[in-house]
Amino acid sequence: MRQKSRYREFCTYAGTDYSLFATIALSFAFSLLVWFLTHGQFAFPKAVSEQFHFAQSINNGEKWLQKNLREYTRAVSSVIGAILESIELFLWFKPWPIIVIAIGLPALAYGGLRLALLAVFGVMFWGMMDMWDPAMSTLALMGVSVVFSIFLGVIVGVMCSQNDLVEAFVKPILDTMQTMPAFVYLLPAIIFFGIGGPSATMAIIIYAMPPVVRLTNLGIRQVPETTIESAQSYGTTRMQMLTKVQLPQALPSIMLGVNQTIMMALGLAVLATFIGAGGLGEEVWKALRKLKVGWSLEGGLCIVFMAIIFDRLSLAMSKPASSGLLVDPSQMTFRLLPQKWVHWAPARMVEIGIGWVWDFVVRCSGFVVHIACAGVCWPLEKVNKTVGQSVRRWMRAHGILVFGLLLILAILAWDTWVAKIGYFPKSLQFTLRGPVDNAVDWLAVNPTFIGFTKGLRAFIYLYVLNPLDKFIVGLPWWYVLAVFFVVVWRSVGIGxxxxxxxxxLFTGLAGLWGITMYTLASTLASITICLLFGLPLGILSAQSKVVDSVLTPILDAMQTMPAFVYLIPVLMFFGGNPVTAVIATVIYAIPPMIRMTKLGLQQLPEEINEVSRMFGSTSLQTLLKVKLPMASPSIMLGVNQAVVMALAMQVITPLVAGLGLGKEVFHAMNTADTGRGLVAGIGIVLLAIVLDRLTQAWTRNQRYALGL
Amino acid sequence: MKMLNFLTAGAVALGIAASAQAGGVLTAPEADWTGGQVTCRVLQFILEDEMGYKVKRITMPSGPGVREGIRAGDLDFACESWPSYDSTKEKYVKEWGGDGSVAKLGDVGIIGASSYYVPRYLVEGADAPAPDLKTIADLNRYVDLFKTLESGGKGRLLGCPAASWECEDTKRMEMLGINFIAAELGAETAHWAEMKAAFARKEPFVAYAWEPHWIHAALDLVALELPAFDKDKWPATGWAKDVPYNYGRPDLIKTDPEAAQMIINSSLSNNEQAAMILAIDVDGRDMDEVVREWMAANESVWRAWIPGSVN
Known part of the structure; x- marks a missing residue:
């Protein structure tokens, strides 16, 4: 204790404690010394790793399962397949306006006019790109997988919430499910569940279920003790407590989990093609194979719109108070334009117009629902009064739903008896292929742009990736183990x-030490670049509204756009080499970095600016010395998310000459070697878990140090 | 009269029964590359138009997934497996010592040839930077031309995109004393994308490729001369000729003997396939249209593949 304080004292200069920096600098210098002295002599001993045959035994296990389990899994998959097919056929052959209404009306009810317009445009966009049928296939696949995920996830989540032991058992499984690269289990999925939809459903459930489990568990555990106690005092049973108190209270949290599950499920849209599930991912894959950037971008944008619609919709549904229909008509509330423009006369005029239309539509729909209600309930009340009344109450309360159903029935009737509505009108279709392909071709030979990409590539290779690679891979394995032990011990705990x-040690014994270290190095390189570009961008968008409003939709698209879409242009601009893999990883992982930096800075109280100005510091000083340190927990959280995403990207980067564990997984998939793929996949999972816990702990410690 | 009616009804019933027996749904994966798609499209049209089948096409990457699908019975047949690029043939196909869960259904007919290629602008023309680059040994004279940041003083050659293809590029460079490293891009798509971009920028590159392939329709490439294939000296030689084959479910020959026999009989030459690839990838024409055109012009060729045909 005493020594530590003396060390700290020694490191304190002009009132600031630099001991952390000093420790990092000293240990780095020491590591360099170790590296210099040993210089790659201590690779993980082959004699030891050759004694272990993880991959072999996994393959034997798979063979055994194939003999004994397949009948049952095939039965499951035929049920899922039948469900999927009937939904798909329904979506394909029913008139397209029905789908627009079925998605647009809930958006209107929960998110107001703005969300409704976005939803309608997004759905129409599928048709406009001439991708209506694939979009319907993806919709069916996603719908079925998400429903299964929610169903299973809530059950497991409830089980976790009731028992700490179950929770402790399930948590590492959830971590594995989320970080295990899907490529590892795609081939076994084909073996056990067959080609097509059912296998894809299984893969999506594995990947996308964890958030529902986690947030159901969290939501139930966060129900206040007093609520539980007061319910107990009324003598509720455990089952009643769960269904009447805990689950309803946890609903917002569960809905947040549903939102995350939907987003993750859509993230697998392209991978579903790898097991022949079709849909929008198929369009992206076919385009990719032919290097058609424009075509794959169209498919990618359709997926982006699907993701954005369901993201916004499920978020709006998790806080239903903001319903646009409940707005008091006497108050001037903007439905479409930003509320800030309320003092601007033209905007008010526009909104008044919208208001008239709105009122008219609401009255009409109210009238229709009223008539329908009378038509249904009057005869019902004749038969049984209570049933009729409750139906009437329900119909009144769910006016929008009833109206939507009536509208859909009307369209169906029109389609069947009056005139066939048919396929999405050709006149509304347009294409992005020509312009996008031309733009990419032009950029690929543009000397200025290629000069820039070559410069960036050289910079990343010479100053980031290559040094990190040489350094980390060259360190003796026992030294790396010791460093990890000390760092994790000091920041997370001895256990x-x-x-x-x-x-x-497992990765070493599996013979993957060097590859794992390379993956670590390239992940660190990606994170370094993310910080290098993400921090300034985050600061800029916290300072300037213009930058923020430009960046937000780009970040949205970057996070939901399948990586496959931008791999080809990135490759054409940067060439095929490990640096390109790092750049692709940065594109995928940088959004949370920018977002969390911005969020961290924006959450700081206004007074900080004033106080530090009173002390005479410039705004740059305020930023560097006060605001950034205070926002550091949030930035650290951004790093945490970026690390996990960068590791998830590892299995995609082999498509652009990426090396490391991802390539091992990729090769295993191409040679039908499940064992080898699983071992490499476990390597990625382990790295992800270690780095995730480490960065989380740093976030926590930083928060604690700042007294937050 | 009555008798005649009865006979007609019987004949119609027999006819229906016969066509029902011949028909059925066959499932086949769509190949990733134009050549494979053309081959499968020809088979599909014959099966659908002449033999009463309906072919359901599934898009998925050609690889072990397809083999597993065939083994499980989800897929009935698939087109064009190139033996050199399939490291799983030893696991599935009897002809290579596999367990026979995937059956070979005759050769495609095309003969594949692999080599290293350079763009024509590099070796021909007045200001060509490497006019004397003809054989693989000549590469050593142009190391500086092919050097990159990451290649560490050596030249850079775009080798086989996937290690599982067993091209042995690195070993070949070593054995032949070529001062080049072989970069492995990991996926075929990446390989073509890099070639296409480098070609557009008129940059020097030397890359592995094979024929027939659409890349030759898109870029003007020249093959380098390699020592002729020799089993004992491999991999210090060029590649052996590749004989792609069609494949499918082992019991297809029992359940659908005529369809299986037709696939086995079918044969497309390099020239025929290359002409169709050119029309599709360079002229940008619709694949169905191009294949139908070929079928209309070569009816006697493909009719002979159908078992029991009179030709």
Missing amino acids: FAFVTVAML
Whole structure:
């Protein structure tokens, strides 16, 4: 204790404690020394790793399962397949306006006019790109997978919330499910569930279920003790407590989980093609194979719109108070334009117009629902009064739903008896292929642009990737283990430090030490670049509204756009080499970095600016010395998310000459070697878990140090 | 009269029964590359138009997934497996010592040839930077031309995109004493994308490729001369000729003997396939249209593949 404080004292200069920096600098210098002295002599001993045959035994296990389990899994998959097919056929052959209404009306009810317009445009966009049928296939696949995920996820989540042991058992499984690259289990999925939809459903459930489990568990556990106690005092049973108190209270949290599940499920839209599930991912894949950037962008944008619609819709549904229909008509509330423009006369005029239309539509729909209600309930009340009344109450309360159903029935009737509505009108279709392909071709030979890409590539290779690669891969394995042990011990705890060492030893024993270290190096390189570009962009968008409003939709698209879409242009601009893989990873992982930096800065109280100005500091000083340190927990959280995303990207980067564990997984998939793929996949999972816990702990410690 | 009616009804019933027996749905994966798609499209049209089948096409990457699908019975047949690029043939196909869960259904007819290629602008023309680059040994004279940031003083050659293809590029460079490293891009798509971009910028590159392939329709490439294939000296030689084959479910020959026999009989030459690839990839024409055109012009060729045909 005493020594530590003296060390700290020694490191304190002009009132600031630099001990953390000093420690990092000293240990880095020491590591460099170790690296210099040993210089790659201590690769993980082959004699040891050759004694272990993880991959072999996994393959044997798979063979055994194939003999004994397949009948049952095939039965499951035929049920899922039948459900999928009937939904798909329904979506394909029913008139397209029905789908527009079925998605647009809930958006209107929960998110108001703005969301409704976005939803309608997004749905129409599928048709406009001539991708209506694939979009319907994806919709069916996503719908079925998400429903299964929610169903299973809520059950497991409730089980976790009731018992700490179950929770402790399930948590690492959830971590694995989320970080295990899907490529590892795609081939076994084909073996056990067949080609097409059912396999894809299984894969999506594995990947997308964890958030529902986590947030159901969290939501139930966060129900206040007093609520539970007061319910207990009324003598509720455990089952009643769960269904009447805990689950309803946890609903917002569960809905947030549903939102995340939907987003993750859509993230697998392209991978579903790898097992022949078709849909929008198929368009992206076919385009990719032919290097047609414009075509794949169209498919990608359709997926982006699907993701954005369901993201916004499920978020709006998780806080239903903001319904546009409940707005008091005497108050001037803007439905479409930003509320800030309320003092601007033209905007008011526009909104008054919208208001008239709105009122008219609401009255009409109210009238229709009223008539329908009378038509249905009057005869019902004759038969049984209570049933009739409750039906009437329900119909009144769910006016929008009833109106939507009536509208859909009307369209169906029109389609069947009056005139066939048919396929999405050709006149509304347009294409992005020509312009996008031309733009990419033009950029690929533009000397200025290619000069820039070559410069960036050289910079990343010479100053980031290559040094990190040489340094980390060259360190002796026992030294890396020791460093991980100490760092994890100091920041997370001694227990997890042992787990970390065991995990890293596993990769060594599996013969993947060098590859794992390379993956670590390239992940660190990606994170470095993310910080280098993400921090300034985050600061800029916290300072300037213009930058923010330009960046937000771009970040939205970057996060939901399948990586496959931008791999080809990135490759054409940067060439095929490990640096390109790093750049692709940065594109995928940088959005949370920018967002969390912005969020961290924006959440700081206004007074900070004034106080530091009173002390005479410039705004740059305020930013560097006050605001950034205070926002550091949030930035650290951004790093945490970026790390996990960068590791998830590892299996995609082999498509652009990426190396490391991802390539190992990729090759295993191409040679039908499940065992090899699984071992490499476990390597990625282990890295992800270790780095995730580490960065989370740093976030926590930073928060604690700042007294937050 | 009555008798005649009865006979006609019987004949019609027999006819229906016969066509029902011949028909059925066959499932086949759509190949990733134009050549494979053309081959499968020809088979599909014959099966659908002449033999009463309906072919359901599934898009998925050609690889072990397709083999597993065939083994499980989800897929009935698939087109064009190139033996050199399939490291799983030893696991599935009897002809290579596999367990026979995937059956070979005759050769495609095309003969594949692999080599290293350079763009024509590099070796021909007044200001060509490497006019004397003809054989693989000549590469050593142009190391500086092919050097990149990451290649560490050596030249850079775009090798086989996937290690599982067993091209042995690195070993070949070593054995032949070529001062080049072989970059492996990991996926075929990446390989073509890099070639296409470098070609557009008129940059020097030397890359692995094979024929027939659409890349030759898109870019003007010249093959380097390699020592002729020799099993004992491999991989210090060029590649052996590749004989792609069609494949499918082992019991297809029992359940659908005529369809299986037709696939086995079918044969497309390099020239025929290359002409169709050219029309599709360079002229940008619709694949169905191009294939139908070929079928209309060569009816006697493909009719002979159908078992029991009179030709």
